[in-house]
Amino acid sequence: MIHRQMGRQVASSTTVGSLQTGQGQENEKEVRRNGMTQTAKKSLYALGLQQPRFAYFNGEVRPWEEATLHVSCEAVNRGLNVFEGLKGYWQAGGVEFGIVELRRHYDRLSRSARLLHIPVPVSYEEFRDACSKIVRALYEPGKDMWIRATLFVVEGHWGESTVADLVLTAYHQAKDAPAPVAVGVSTWQRSSDISLSPRIKSSTNYQVARLARIEGKKRGFSEMILLNQQGRVAEATGACVLLVRDGCVITPPASEGRLESITLEIVRKICHSLAIPFIERPVDRTELHIADEIRLVGTLAELAPVTRVDEYELPPTSPLTDLIAETFWDAVRGVTPHPAVELTFV
Numbered sequence: 001m002i003h004r005q006m007g008r009q010v011a012s013s014t015t016v017g018s019l020q021t022g023q024g025q026e027n028e029k030e031v032r033r034n035g036m037t038q039t040a041k042k043s044l045y046a047l048g049l050q051q052p053r054f055a056y057f058n059g060e061v062r063p064w065e066e067a068t069l070h071v072s073c074e075a076v077n078r079g080l081n082v083f084e085g086l087k088g089y090w091q092a093g094g095v096e097f098g099i100v101e102l103r104r105h106y107d108r109l110s111r112s113a114r115l116l117h118i119p120v121p122v123s124y125e126e127f128r129d130a131c132s133k134i135v136r137a138l139y140e141p142g143k144d145m146w147i148r149a150t151l152f153v154v155e156g157h158w159g160e161s162t163v164a165d166l167v168l169t170a171y172h173q174a175k176d177a178p179a180p181v182a183v184g185v186s187t188w189q190r191s192s193d194i195s196l197s198p199r200i201k202s203s204t205n206y207q208v209a210r211l212a213r214i215e216g217k218k219r220g221f222s223e224m225i226l227l228n229q230q231g232r233v234a235e236a237t238g239a240c241v242l243l244v245r246d247g248c249v250i251t252p253p254a255s256e257g258r259l260e261s262i263t264l265e266i267v268r269k270i271c272h273s274l275a276i277p278f279i280e281r282p283v284d285r286t287e288l289h290i291a292d293e294i295r296l297v298g299t300l301a302e303l304a305p306v307t308r309v310d311e312y313e314l315p316p317t318s319p320l321t322d323l324i325a326e327t328f329w330d331a332v333r334g335v336t337p338h339p340a341v342e343l344t345f346v
């Protein structure tokens with residue numbers, strides 16, 4: 001479908017796979033062990049801008065340059081799409097490549113699509129095969145990958161005759177531990193469930209996040225936390241917020257305005273296995289300033305440690321979330337498999 005439209009008007013098309021993540025490559029320091037040493041870098045979402053050789057669209061892996069959308073389609077005109085960000089890790093030993101929670105990502109993509117009345121053009125099996133194809137076309141030994149799966153609305157008008165195409169782009173990622181970050185609380189607010197539900201993972205839902213990041217950059221923060229309409233903690237621009245108070249791991253529930261995070265579910269199960277109390281409850285802004293530990297949690301952020309919120313420094317050590325993060329990393333990389341993490345091998 002994209003192909004057909006592209007044929008009509010190549011000159012006025014827009015590339016589908018532009019990557020809006022951080023580029024920081026500075027301040028490296030080694031932080032891991034187990035023969036899988038990671039390198040901490042300053043930027044939280046340290047993928048860098050990349051232009052891979054291939055993208056998957058219109059049912060096939062095709063040259064990157066051909067992955068274009070027509071200016072008149074709803075995906076461009078109204079920013080109509082839903083998407084997922086998935087992560088694949090080279091497993092310990094380096095011969096297998098495992099994608100984390102593929103089924104859950106497909107299910108969330110389908111839920112986002114349902115909420116925006118976008119038809120899902122592929123079954124789970126077709127989705128899995130498509131992800132395998134793009135990863136195999138692009139992977140390189142030792143480099144993990146972040147895969148963006150997007151349903152772009154390529155035909156239709158205001159909800160009539162809507163047709164979507166599955167587009168996959170994939171980017172290399174070094175084995176970096178997420179860098180510690182200072183975060184600010186944004187003046188921008190997370191939308192509510194009755195405007196654009198945070199449950200819907202759509203590009204349009206990231207416009208406010210973008211404003212918050214621009215605001216944060218001017219204030220010296222690489223990531224920002226958004227409050228909800230009630231002034232309580234919703235989430236960061238690209239991750240959920242996890243804090244520790246008095247030995248309890250706490251996170252706001254999805255009804256406070258956060259994405260239904262797949263990584264948070266993994267963390268919940270890891271906490272259970274480690275006998276660490278995990279509580280979902282509304283979180284006040286000032287709790288961010290007095291927390292014992294804070295992490296940003298998500299597919300790309302993994303479990304990034306937070307050093308400061310606004311002008312409030314956090315304690316220098318984070319024993320509870322260090323333990324959770326180690327268990328997470330060992331599970332996703334197959335060093336010590338954990339029932340909380342389901343991997344699909346490609």
Ligand SMILES: Cc1ncc(COP(=O)(O)O)c(C=O)c1O
Binds near residue numbers: 236240258259263299
């Ligand atoms: C706004 C937002 N919240 C939370 C998350 C974390 O979700 P997940 O753990 O499923 O990656 C993400 C990451 O995609 C996100 O973009």
